[in-house]
Amino acid sequence: MGKIDLKFDLKFNEEGLIPTIVQDINTHDVLMLAYMNEESLKKTIETGFAHYWSRSRKKLWKKGETSGNTQKVEEIYYDCDKDSLLLKVEQKGDACHTGNRTCFFKTLDLDNNIKTDFQISSKDASILYELYGVIEDRRENPIEGSYTNYLFSEGIDKILKKVGEEATEVVIASKNDSKEEVIYEVSDLIYHLTVLLVNQDITLDDIFEELKTRR
Helix, strand or coil: CCCCCHHHCCCCCCCCCEEEEEEECCCCCEEEEEEECHHHHHHHHHHCECEEEECCCCEEEECCCCCCCCEEEEEEEECCCCCCEEEEEEECCCCCCCCECCCCCEEECCCCCEEECCCECCCCCHHHHHHHHHHHHHHHCCCCCCHHHHHHHHCHHHHHHHHHHHHHHHHHHHHCCCHHHHHHHHHHHHHHHHHHHHHCCCCHHHHHHHHHCCC
16 A cells, blocks of 8 residues: 655645545546545554544544445555545445445536436445435435425425334234235335435434444
8 A cells, every 4th residue: 555654744624634535446436535634544554444534423434334335445645735635445345325336426517407327236235325315316406296305395294294104004014914014114114214314414324323332
């Protein structure tokens, strides 16, 4: 792995962070943009795996610590102004929390129209990230006639009502001892719970982090 000597005085911003672009060393795909502080950079160099600073959680985190989608760092570069980094990594699984291979799956054409090109992996568990990504996209880019947009437009009370209704349907299906009904109703519940998460700006990783504390 390429070495970075901090004596070169990398220019961290006023929050002590430096933007970090991450690229797949094999495919050359740009995977994501994250932020490092001095601690996470040193941890990355020490372990050989990408560590970043979470601006929302205000804590150091290892990429893939919950999903298993780690980034083995092969090379580290810094730019001519010494105020940004480029990591070339071997990406395990998907880089984006939505389940996409890369975080850069939306394009903005010259007419300023946003287009979405989801690139979901084949792993079954990634369907949760795909679902989250689609719902989040509906909130940001409403589509006429979309049920998801209807829920967002009605607001939190409607969303909560649907979550309650679907939870009751799961109970009824379970009491009926019907595997098919339970699968169907649980799927409905998961969908409406995901709408709730997006509405509250809570990510799946936030939930996984909480679940980790309950082991």
